[in-house]
Amino acid sequence: MMPIDEVIAQSDILTIHLPKNKQTVNLIDTKMLALAKPSLRIINVARGGIINESDLAQALGNGTIAGAAIDVFVAEPTKSSPLFELDNVVVTPHLGASTREAQDRAGEVVADMVCLALNNEFVPFAVNLEASDANETLKPFVPLAQRLGRVFASLVDAPPEIFEISITGEIGAYDPGLISISALKGALSVWTNNAVSLVNAPVIARQLKIQVNKSSSKTTQHRDYVNLVTLRSGSHNLSATLTGRRREARIVMIDDHLTDIPPSEYMLIVKNDDRPGAIGRVATALGNANINIANMDVGNTETVGSALMCISTTTAVSKEVIETLRTLDGITSVTAIGS
Numbered sequence: 552m553m554p555i556d557e558v559i560a561q562s563d564i565l566t567i568h569l570p571k572n573k574q575t576v577n578l579i580d581t582k583m584l585a586l587a588k589p590s591l592r593i594i595n596v597a598r599g600g601i602i603n604e605s606d607l608a609q610a611l612g613n614g615t616i617a618g619a620a621i622d623v624f625v626a627e628p629t630k631s632s633p634l635f636e637l638d639n640v641v642v643t644p645h646l647g648a649s650t651r652e653a654q655d656r657a658g659e660v661v662a663d664m665v666c667l668a669l670n671n672e673f674v675p676f677a678v679n680l681e682a683s684d685a686n687e688t689l690k691p692f693v694p695l696a697q698r699l700g701r702v703f704a705s706l707v708d709a710p711p712e713i714f715e716i717s718i719t720g721e722i723g724a725y726d727p728g729l730i731s732i733s734a735l736k737g738a739l740s741v742w743t744n745n746a747v748s749l750v751n752a753p754v755i756a757r758q759l760k761i762q763v764n765k766s767s768s769k770t771t772q773h774r775d776y777v778n779l780v781t782l783r784s785g786s787h788n789l790s791a792t793l794t795g796r797r798r799e800a801r802i803v804m805i806d807d808h809l810t811d812i813p814p815s816e817y818m819l820i821v822k823n824d825d826r827p828g829a830i831g832r833v834a835t836a837l838g839n840a841n842i843n844i845a846n847m848d849v850g851n852t853e854t855v856g857s858a859l860m861c862i863s864t865t866t867a868v869s870k871e872v873i874e875t876l877r878t879l880d881g882i883t884s885v886t887a888i889g890s
Contacts, residue, residue: 560586564594571598581606584615591616599623599645608633611640622646673733673749681732681753686725692718693733695791695800696780698814700737702802703782703789705888706820710742711784714756715764719771720778731765734782776803808850808859815845815863818888819873824881825851825858832879833860840872 555578559565569575579593580603593616595602604625610616611634618639624632627645634640646657667674673693674680696716716731736752739745745755756763771779781790781804790804791814802812805820823829830849837844846863868887876885 556583556586559583559591560588563588563590564592567593567595567597567601569597569601571600575601577601577603579603579607581609584610587616589614589617592618592620594620596620596622599625599627604632604634608637611637668748671748673729677750679750681728681750689722689725689729691793691798692722692730692778692780695793695814696730696733697737698800699780699782699789699791699802700734700739701741702814702818702888703734703784703787704738704741705886706787706789706806707784710739710759710761712760713762713764713784714738715766715781715783717766717768717781717783718779719768719781720776721769722778722780723767723769723771725767727765727767730780731763734780735763738782779803802861805850805859805861806852808852808857810848810850810859810861812846812848812861812863816889817864817867819860819862819864819868819876820886820888821860821862821876821882822884823858823860824883825856826881829858829879829881830860833862833876833882836872836875836879837862837864837868840869840875842866842868842872 559579567579569578575598578601584606587610593602593607602621604621607619607621611619618641619634620641620643621634622643623645632642634642664674664677668677673690714735716727716734718725718727718730722730732749732752735756736747736749739747739752739755739759743755743759745751747755753763771777776792776794779790779792781788783789787806788804789802789806791800791802793799794801800813802810802814804810806822821833823833834844843865844862845865848861850859850861851857852859867889873885873887876882
């Protein structure tokens with residue numbers, strides 16, 4: 552067996568798998584860490600105290616080693632530690648699984664969570680998720696909020712200074728954090744080129760100086776729907792819900808125009824003067840460009856003379872076709888989603 556000082560001196564990644572006893576307490580301290588390469592990353596999932604936490608924090612802070620991942624601490628649960636303040640440290644709550652059956656089950660749960668994360672889905676037990684409530688009632692609205700965020704981001708020219716996210720109705724009885732970061736994730740995937748997750752979405756929003764205001768209410772303004780997720784910024788607003796036994800997603804309001812259409816990968820939001828011929832001209836232009844219309848809804852507003860078409864297409868609509876639509880008589884704006 553290689554002596555531990557030689558192991559540390561040669562390692563880039565070192566994992567600790569030792570019992571805690573008189574011989575192993577503070578086994579890795581300042582003297583031992585001084586032998587390490589600057590590239591060393593150390594992982595302790597064995598027992599707290601085998602690595603001296605203060606010495607480790609000092610080594611990480613001054614660049615003696617590159618990073619650490621710590622699952623165990625001298626005092627558990629630990630509410631304060633110098634390790635918590637360092638960007639090159641990952642800390643997790645100590646997972647206790649002493650029996651073989653518990654270890655097997657813990658491994659299965661971890662594998663399931665990793666699969667969810669790799670599939671970009673909601674991970675229920677993520678310790679760094681900025682959402683205090685992951686109630687079963689809210690979970691079906693997570694993908695809806697993400698899709699709604701992508702649609703909303705296409706309505707807004709650039710990341711806004713203020714982004715309002717609200718949940719109303721029965722879901723309004725719960726904390727809006729989970730739905731808020733889901734909508735934010737969807738919007739940021741359009742507004743930025745970064746890889747966005749439910750965990751880093753709030754961080755990216757702060758970097759872009761987006762003020763996210765989230766709210767919830769048990770009452771809803773819409774007379775036809777029990778639950779609503781609504782996004783707002785400036786003059787733009789977008790509301791959606793889940794309907795029927797299949798919990799199908801429906802966009803029910805776009806910029807104060809009542810609609811009823813499922814969100815889809817490719818969509819056009821066309822605002823026009825409310826007079827005869829507009830729908831025909833838009834449909835003809837899309838047909839001439841060999842664009843197939845999969846779904847369509849027309850929304851009106853209380854403002855006289857204003858109307859909106861929400862069109863789902865089976866393929867992306869090119870910039871040239873979008874520009875053609877914008878030149879049509881009576882068309883005031885065209886927004887493309889997924890093109």
